[in-house]
Amino acid sequence: MLRALHRWPGLLALALVTLLAVSGAALSVFPAAERIAAPQAEEAMSVADLATRIRSAHPGVEQIRRAPSGRITAYWFDGGTPGSAVIDPATGAGVASADPNPLQRWLTNLHRSLLLDDAGRIVMAAGAAAMLVLAVSGLALVARRVGGWRRWLAPLRGPLAGRVHVELARAAVLGLLLTSATALWMTASTFGFLPDEGPPPELPSAVSGRVGAPLASMPRLAATPVSNLHELSFPYPDDATDVFTLKTGDGVGYLDQGTGATLGWAEPSGWERISETVYMLHTGQGAPLLGLLLGLTALGVPAMGVTGLSIWLAGRAGRPRIRDNAAPGRAETIILVGSEGGSSWGFAATLHAALTRAGQRVHAAPMSAFDPARFSGARRYLVLAATYGDGDAPASAKGFLDRLDRLSAVPAAPVAVLGFGDRSFPAFCAYAKSVAAAAETKGWRLLLPFETVDRQSPQEFARWGRALGEALGIALELDHQPVRPATSTLTLISRRDYGHDVQAPTAILRFALPRLCLWQRLTGQGFARFEAGDLIGIVPEGSPMPRLYSLASGRRDGFVEIVVRKHVGGLCSSALTTLEPGGTVAAFIRRNPGFHAARDRTPLILIGAGTGIGPLAGFIRANASRRPIHLFFGMRHPDSDFLYREELEGWAAGGRLRHLSTAVSRGTRPRHVQDALVADQPEIVRAIREGARVMVCGGRQMAAGVAEAMTRILQPLGLSAEILKAEGRYVEDVY
Known part of the structure; x- marks a missing residue:
């Protein structure tokens, strides 16, 4: 809503x-502009002094107005001809045209x-x-x-x-x-x-009948500062029954032109004061x-x-249209979706359609819209939740756990939680697990035990659907067909091969940037905007399931670059490591802002092994400001898989890389990247004291060993990897 x-x-x-x-x-x-251009009255100047000077310069003056900007304008008749001007209060003479600015x-x-x-x-x-x-x-x-x-x-x-x-x-x-x-x-x-507007003062019924009293002798004019003046209207010449009309911030009233006495006065009403304030706030x-x-x-x-x-528009493109979505208050089944890239919504649409065909009234909504008061007719909740990054809530689930925690009582309708993720990542379904755990801790009755779906598996989703059908007493078959994401065609322009001597075939693949339409350039869609650390999804031929790789380049580099290692039985890695220049792949960009190098001068400690060097190399390549960067890189053998060796040497010579430490896991004196960290403990401590940010990329076992080593190194400072993570100074991209 x-x-x-x-x-x-x-x-x-x-x-x-x-x-x-x-x-x-x-x-x-x-x-x-008016405040700057208009001559301003002296702070101590009274309305009597101002009016005297203006009358001296323009004997036929009929009215004086002061704008909120301090600009003073006079209006007069001279020989029957009307005139007006912006006034210099120091002389009373006109200095500029009073005509309004036409623009x-x-x-x-x-x-x-x-x-x-x-x-x-x-x-x-x-x-x-x-x-x-x-x-x-x-x-x-x-x-x-x-x-x-x-x-x-x-x-x-x-x-x-x-x-x-x-x-x-x-x-x-x-x-x-x-x-x-x-x-x-x-x-x-x-x-x-x-x-x-409040009621004006009553018109005076009796005046002195005299004229010509000096303006300086009129007490109210002499006591009123120009800064409080709104308007002063002069009596009609030769009409002894007419009066001065004075409007100020304190009210409006009439003055006798022969004696200067105040004949009537009305203070502004509360509504008038409010309206003046509103006008000032709106117009400036x-x-x-x-x-x-x-x-x-x-x-x-x-x-x-x-x-x-x-x-x-992106939401409409990334989220399938859910037909026959029942009103929230009338739905029996509530499907709550936590999605980052939109794929979980596809599963939700399949589930919604199947339940609707079975006679259910179903409403699907983002997890961020969770509000039991809206779902008054709910008999069950089904939560389909993906995970963002290292166990965080995806975009459409922000705030769900906080809302659940604030509930004084959980819904009477039971809940089932299904997590979506990729088992190759250490935080597999971590957010969905936290949702299930929070529901159980809160005492929310479970309709089904917590389950997961790995890599958008239609088979695992269908198996969960059959279990749901049994719990509901209906036959439920979930035939989900993953939607192939919108992709662009990338053409390989060069490749460099490594790792064959250590039985770990690895390649640095560089693709040409695809052509972009005007709309993509304006909205930043497709390959119009990306940077090192973002993810590229490669969709293998014959499969709708993408494989994600960390980017080793940004848009400004003018190419798309990734580092790929061949895995036994890996459909995508096998295709990529055999791709020749001129060959093409279908790909798309997925933003990964949690693993970006901020554009500042804060030192960076980059730690990676194997293909994890990819985004780290991209950060160094983009380091035009020469911020201090310390790289710790682990490999099997320098003659076989020292990725980016020539570039790293050039970047070090050019000031983009301050310190390089390598760890070789095979040879006469094997050591891992965490060993290199311990050996350079003083350098790390110094950088951390300077506010350095730690960025780790590579396998999960390597990342775990690095976190343990960093905690030991930082212990004398009263810090640890976990503390730095909580402060946003330690981020990981592991697989």
Whole structure:
């Protein structure tokens, strides 16, 4: 519901909200420019002094106005001819034209009413209402994504469009809330829905009948500073019954032109004060810096519109359409999906269709939308959860465990949890396991024992489906056909072979960048944006199941590079290690922001063995800033599988690599990469003290040995690998 409340106003009113934001941002510049250009009155100057000087320069003056910016404008008649000018308060003389800026006037009419009348004002009010809904719902969605209000500034991960969208929202949401709310207030005031004006003072029934009292002798004019002036209207010449009308921040009243006595005075009502504040907050008049800040936040709206549209389109492409999705409150079966790349949604669609054919009312939703109050008719919950990275929640499951923990009572309907993952990774189904464990700890009754599906196996999914059918007392056959991901064709341009002498055939494969369409370039889809540490999915011919490899290059390098070792019986690795230049593969990019080298000067300690050197080499290659990088690389034999040997030597000579330590596991004095760490303990301790970040890539056994060695090395500092992981200074990409 919350996502729909955010999505549809954004999509339907995108052009209108963007027009409001851009025109408002342009208008925010004028108050500041006016403040800078307008001559300002001295702080101690009174209205009496100002009026005396202006009357001396323009004897026929009829009115003086002071704008919130401090600009003073006078209007007069000279021989029957009207005149006006911006006034220099020091002399009372005109210094600039008082005519309104035509561009500002045009932008104001566009911003308020689309250059139309009341109908345009109503349309723009609808746009402001849409922006308010977007800001409020976006506020809640950001809190949900980062795991609660206390984690509002927590680091983000996921696709670039999503991260940019949320970062802009975090920076702009308060400004947009203020802007949209004040816009609606001003519209309501314009149409008379708010009592924004108090009653004026009663017109004086008796005046002195005299004229010509010096302005300096009028007590209220002499006591009122120019900074508090709004407007001073002079009496009509030769009319002894007319009076001065004075409007200030303290109220409005009348002054006798013969004696200077105050004949009536009315202080502003509470509504008037609120309306003036609202006007100031919305326009920046009187607070130019605030106006510029709000204008700057408004400029985030077009960018959020583009990234939001990109997220929506990517979501539609990555998530299959689920037909006959029952309303949340009417569904008997609730399927909650935790997915990062979209594959789990495919399994959810298959399960949804099978249960629907069996006569069930089924509703599928992301795990992040978990709210038992919405699912009042639920008789069972089925959780299909993938795992992101090292046991983290996937994108559509953010906040699920926090919501479960906050429940005062778990749902009466039982739950079944099914995990999706790849057994070749150490954190196989770790997030799904944590969900099942949390449910059991909370006392949530289990419909089925926890199960897993390895590498999107249709057979394992079907087996789980039969067990579910037995628990429900229905025949349930889940015939899932994995959807082949959208891919691009990569052409191999070069290869370098290693490892044959140690019975570990390995190749560094370099592919040409595929051609991109304009939409891909604009939205960053496909191979338009990637960097070392991201993952490339290779789909072998005759199989819909991709194999993921860490990238050893970034988009700026101008090529796609990976390091592949041949595995016995490995369909994909066998095809890649025999691929010749000119051959092609089908591939796609999967972002892996948790294993990126940040663009700063923080030292890096890179640790890898075998093909794990791939992304580490990419980090060094991209180190144009010459940040301190220490590489520890393990191999079997330097004459056989010293990957990137020539490049590493060149990078060291060019300053991109500060320190290289190798470990050779075969030979007369074998040692592993963790042994190299222990041998260089002083260097590691020094780098950690300087704030170094540790990045490990390679096999799980190697990673475990490295973590143990690092903990021993860091013990004198009161640190460990686990502590550094918790601080975000120790990351792994292991398999």
